[in-house]
Amino acid sequence: MATDIQKSANDLLDIENSEWRESLDYVLQTQGGERVRELLRLLQVRAQEQGVSIPFTANTPYINTIPRDKQPVYPGNREIERRIKSIIRWNAMAMVVRANREKSGIGGHISTYASVATLWEVGFNHFWRGRTDDFLGDMVYFQGHAAPGVYARAFLEGRLTKEDLERFRNELAPEGGLSSYPHPFLMPEFWEFPTVSMGLTALSAIYQARFNHYLVDRGLRKSSGRKVWAMLGDGEMDEPESLGAITLASREKLNNLIFVVNCNLQRLDGPVRGNGKIIQELEAAFRGAGWNVVKVIWGDDWDQLLEKDDTGLLVRRMDEVLDGEMQHFTLKKGDYVREHFFGKYPPLLKLVENYSDEHLGRLTRGGHDPDKVYAAYSNAISQTEMPTVILAHTIKGYGLGEAGEGKNITHSQKKLNEDELKEFRTRFNIPVSDHEIAEAPFYRPAEDSPEMQYLKERRAALGGSLPKRFPGKDPIACQTDGLIREYLDGSGDRELATTMAYVHMLAKLLRDPELGKLIVPIVPDEARTFGMEALFRQAGIYSHVGQLYEPVDKASLLHYNEKKTGAILEEGLSEAGSMASFIAAGTAHSNNGVQTIPFYTFYSMFGFQRVGDLIWQACDSRARGFLIGATSGRTTLAGEGLQHQDGHSHVLALTSTRIKAYDPAFAYEMAVIVHNGLTRMYCQQEDLIYYITVMNETYLMPPMPKGKDVRDGIIRGMYRFRPASLKKSKAKAHLLGSGAILNEALKAQELLEKTYKIASDVWSVTSYKELYTDAIECERWNLINSGKKARVPYVQQLLAKEQGVFVAASDYMKVLPASVAQWFPGPLHCLGTDGFGRSDGRDELRDFFEVDYRYIAIAALKQLDAAGEIEPGTVTRAIKELNINSGKLNPHND
Ligand SMILES: Cc1ncc(C[n+]2csc(CCOP(=O)(O)OP(=O)(O)O)c2C)c(N)n1
Numbered sequence: 001m002a003t004d005i006q007k008s009a010n011d012l013l014d015i016e017n018s019e020w021r022e023s024l025d026y027v028l029q030t031q032g033g034e035r036v037r038e039l040l041r042l043l044q045v046r047a048q049e050q051g052v053s054i055p056f057t058a059n060t061p062y063i064n065t066i067p068r069d070k071q072p073v074y075p076g077n078r079e080i081e082r083r084i085k086s087i088i089r090w091n092a093m094a095m096v097v098r099a100n101r102e103k104s105g106i107g108g109h110i111s112t113y114a115s116v117a118t119l120w121e122v123g124f125n126h127f128w129r130g131r132t133d134d135f136l137g138d139m140v141y142f143q144g145h146a147a148p149g150v151y152a153r154a155f156l157e158g159r160l161t162k163e164d165l166e167r168f169r170n171e172l173a174p175e176g177g178l179s180s181y182p183h184p185f186l187m188p189e190f191w192e193f194p195t196v197s198m199g200l201t202a203l204s205a206i207y208q209a210r211f212n213h214y215l216v217d218r219g220l221r222k223s224s225g226r227k228v229w230a231m232l233g234d235g236e237m238d239e240p241e242s243l244g245a246i247t248l249a250s251r252e253k254l255n256n257l258i259f260v261v262n263c264n265l266q267r268l269d270g271p272v273r274g275n276g277k278i279i280q281e282l283e284a285a286f287r288g289a290g291w292n293v294v295k296v297i298w299g300d301d302w303d304q305l306l307e308k309d310d311t312g313l314l315v316r317r318m319d320e321v322l323d324g325e326m327q328h329f330t331l332k333k334g335d336y337v338r339e340h341f342f343g344k345y346p347p348l349l350k351l352v353e354n355y356s357d358e359h360l361g362r363l364t365r366g367g368h369d370p371d372k373v374y375a376a377y378s379n380a381i382s383q384t385e386m387p388t389v390i391l392a393h394t395i396k397g398y399g400l401g402e403a404g405e406g407k408n409i410t411h412s413q414k415k416l417n418e419d420e421l422k423e424f425r426t427r428f429n430i431p432v433s434d435h436e437i438a439e440a441p442f443y444r445p446a447e448d449s450p451e452m453q454y455l456k457e458r459r460a461a462l463g464g465s466l467p468k469r470f471p472g473k474d475p476i477a478c479q480t481d482g483l484i485r486e487y488l489d490g491s492g493d494r495e496l497a498t499t500m501a502y503v504h505m506l507a508k509l510l511r512d513p514e515l516g517k518l519i520v521p522i523v524p525d526e527a528r529t530f531g532m533e534a535l536f537r538q539a540g541i542y543s544h545v546g547q548l549y550e551p552v553d554k555a556s557l558l559h560y561n562e563k564k565t566g567a568i569l570e571e572g573l574s575e576a577g578s579m580a581s582f583i584a585a586g587t588a589h590s591n592n593g594v595q596t597i598p599f600y601t602f603y604s605m606f607g608f609q610r611v612g613d614l615i616w617q618a619c620d621s622r623a624r625g626f627l628i629g630a631t632s633g634r635t636t637l638a639g640e641g642l643q644h645q646d647g648h649s650h651v652l653a654l655t656s657t658r659i660k661a662y663d664p665a666f667a668y669e670m671a672v673i674v675h676n677g678l679t680r681m682y683c684q685q686e687d688l689i690y691y692i693t694v695m696n697e698t699y700l701m702p703p704m705p706k707g708k709d710v711r712d713g714i715i716r717g718m719y720r721f722r723p724a725s726l727k728k729s730k731a732k733a734h735l736l737g738s739g740a741i742l743n744e745a746l747k748a749q750e751l752l753e754k755t756y757k758i759a760s761d762v763w764s765v766t767s768y769k770e771l772y773t774d775a776i777e778c779e780r781w782n783l784i785n786s787g788k789k790a791r792v793p794y795v796q797q798l799l800a801k802e803q804g805v806f807v808a809a810s811d812y813m814k815v816l817p818a819s820v821a822q823w824f825p826g827p828l829h830c831l832g833t834d835g836f837g838r839s840d841g842r843d844e845l846r847d848f849f850e851v852d853y854r855y856i857a858i859a860a861l862k863q864l865d866a867a868g869e870i871e872p873g874t875v876t877r878a879i880k881e882l883n884i885n886s887g888k889l890n891p892h893n894d
């Protein structure tokens with residue numbers, strides 16, 4: 001009885017549900033989607049007024065965003081495209097299998113490309129445009145682990161040979177090989193964007209798309225409708241950088257940006273969200289951020305089922321199934337799908353009663369259905385107001401069968417046995433016979449085959465092959481001597497900081513008739529700290545929409561001045577975003593055909609240590625430009641303390657060979673270095689990055705000393721700044737200083753001469769990295785060129801005739817001078833700022849870190865004492881006279 005009542009209540013509910021659904025269908029058919037939205041909004045308001053709280057959801061149901069009847073007609077030949085795709089799948093797989101047979105452990109990935117092939121092939125055949133004389137081409141960031149798929153396509157297109165494919169991951173072969181992943185540094189005519197450090201692709205693509213608008217707004221490029229496509233992995237979206245800038249993309253209305261997330265539900269170790277649904281999670285995040293979200297979840301056969309289901313249960317089942325469960329439906333056969341997916345609700349079992357198990361086992365996912373992918377891409381490229389993310393449901397290791405399809409181990413699968421190769425071959429219908437199969441031979445159809453004709457015709461129609469990098473540009477900035485001349489004369493009686501001199505020079509560069517329009521100042525919410533606010537008015541802060549409000553400081557000369565043609569990229573508090581802008585501006589010489597010159601000025605502590613991987617990526621990208629580490633020096637930046645005072649960025653700058661790192665003391669040094677950077681990067685077209693630290697301590701800037709070797713010495717890393725004035729002295733010391741600490745060396749020189757009668761020369765070391773790099777290169781050459789005239793490192797040549805002892809002091813770690821100690825003619829004592837910073841005054845900090853003039857002096861005395869060159873007891877006396885506390889805190893440990 002009770003169950004009867006329950007049943008009829010349920011029936012009533014069902015009737016009511018269908019009436020509401022039918023009403024909605026009716027309104028949709030007669031008045032359209034806008035009216036449906038309006039009614040739903042009214043209902044929502046009504047419910048809320050009556051106190052029915054409607055939980056927030058940024059999610060839509062777990063079905064395709066574009067309904068079947070709104071899909072455009074597929075313009076290509078599906079059958080030929082499938083054939084081409086199958087051949088690329090085969091060759092991509094064979095590359096990895098063969099490479100690992102030759103050299104076990106060489107690595108490579110099969111399953112990522114296997115999942116992404118349709119997403120890429122629809123792009124290659126219909127969307128991604130190459131560079132032509134009058135169009136720069138679309139920018140496509142390829143998911144790095146699927147690189148074999150790009151190589152395999154380039155092989156069919158005739159850009160790579162069979163031998164090239166054989167040398168995948170054998171880059172050191174005499175003929176060179178194909179790099180493991182996209183690296184412009186290693187394959188400068190092929191890859192445009194390095195993508196394999198997870199998370200950086202999404203971030204870089206956003207800032208690249210914004211930079212493309214910036215170039216148009218500044219009048220450096222014509223608007224051309226080129227798109228930026230970022231092909232991403234779903235696991236990769238967990239990296240904070242992936243989602244970290246998505247609101248910038250919508251705020252800036254980046255209609256030129258398209259993310260395609262390959263949602264194969266798996267990452268390296270296992271499912272991305274076994275207990276949830278990654279597609280829904282990403283949908284909510286992107287919708288919440290204001291993106292156009294297109295879900296491509298189900299293939300056409302599922303859509304047909306959805307159309308047939310009038311109970312709403314299929315959508316409910318789709319909504320509730322977890323990604324971890326979904327993996328089972330990939331791995332297991334159709335009978336399992338029937339029982340566990342459809343079997344949960346009897347009406348669903350009925351829905352598929354005429355489907356064989358075999359049919360149920362091959363119901364496709366949206367990301368493997370070209371029609372669905374085409375529809376999503378068409379939607380994306382026609383957006384005018386917002387960026388698009390396409391969330392495409394795929395299968396990791398698609399087609400690998402027992403060898404890995406959908407398995408948790410699939411990411412690392414690199415070897416297929418003979419049976420697995422046969423299965424793959426048969427599934428994709430590759431004409432490789434049983435007796436050849438063990439070889440996993442590459443296959444390329446005859447030149448006049450329909451597949452090859454089609455492939456070539458499609459690429460020709462889209463402007464040629466891709467990816468393709470266009471290195472090199474005509475030299476610019478070859479006449480910049482005039483720009484720096486004024487800084488060589490010193491500051492007279494005006495005290496300046498190197499930061500001020502740098503900002504002055506940047507302002508001058510921005511006014512330069514040749515270079516001004518190419519200068520891109522980038523700053524992460526720190527312009528005022530560096531005294532750069534005068535540039536706001538002069539150059540303007542870039543804003544695509546201009547300034548829609550009157551700034552509160554309008555009356556001031558230095559007001560906050562946003563404008564469409566503004567030059568400054570004020571990135572707000574995002575060092576990562578600023579670096580991504582640096583990469584976009586620094587690679588414009590190849591990616592945008594215009595040589596913009598970025599000057600990214602940041603708190604030096606938040607450079608290498610905060611965004612070191614992006615700097616590494618900039619080097620791989622062959623970016624050119626200036627990184628300016630401001631407020632640098634662990635004791636020169638007073639007050640700020642442990643998390644601000646940088647005493648190690650120059651150590652971190654040692655890591656990449658593409659970086660020239662300088663720690664100048666004076667305005668003329670800074671100017672000579674900038675001049676050298678402009679010359680080498682823009683006139684001589686070298687792919688380098690100049691890292692220059694500037695400091696905020698003010699002092700008199702001397703004129704550049706006379707002498708023909710000074711300028712050369714500044715660039716090579718060291719020169720004699722002030723020789724000893726004491727001519728008669730039995731002992732000799734050499735004091736090396738860098739940055740603001742050079743002044744301490746000068747004070748120590750006076751002290752040593754006046755009080756202890758010891759002559760000393762002061763040397764300015766602008767770059768330990770330059771000294772070190774030169775020295776190790778000489779050593780390496782000598783090592784493998786035995787019997788030839790040995791090369792002598794610059795530092796060794798420079799000091800060859802010097803006698804005495806050496807002390808080096810800088811605001812950086814002791815390891816910097818220690819790195820070149822072995823090429824010194826005498827003992828070298830290194831002083832530096834190892835340890836955590838403290839908030840206190842400059843004098844106190846220099847005492848604490850033991851880098852002030854007193855420590856420089858006693859370090860010299862101590863070494864002279866050890867050499868028996870001064871009166872015994874002098875050091876003890878000096879320690880007392882200089883008021884050095886032997887029991888003081890140890891900056892290393894305390
Ligand atoms: C920053 C970083 N961490 C770790 C890795 C190693 N790694 C490479 S691919 C990968 C899993 C990628 O999963 P997903 O993004 O889902 O790509 P799929 O292969 O599934 O398409 C990992 C952990 C990396 N390349 N970069």
Ligand SMILES: [Mg+2]
Binds near residue numbers: 264
């Ligand atoms: Mg994945």
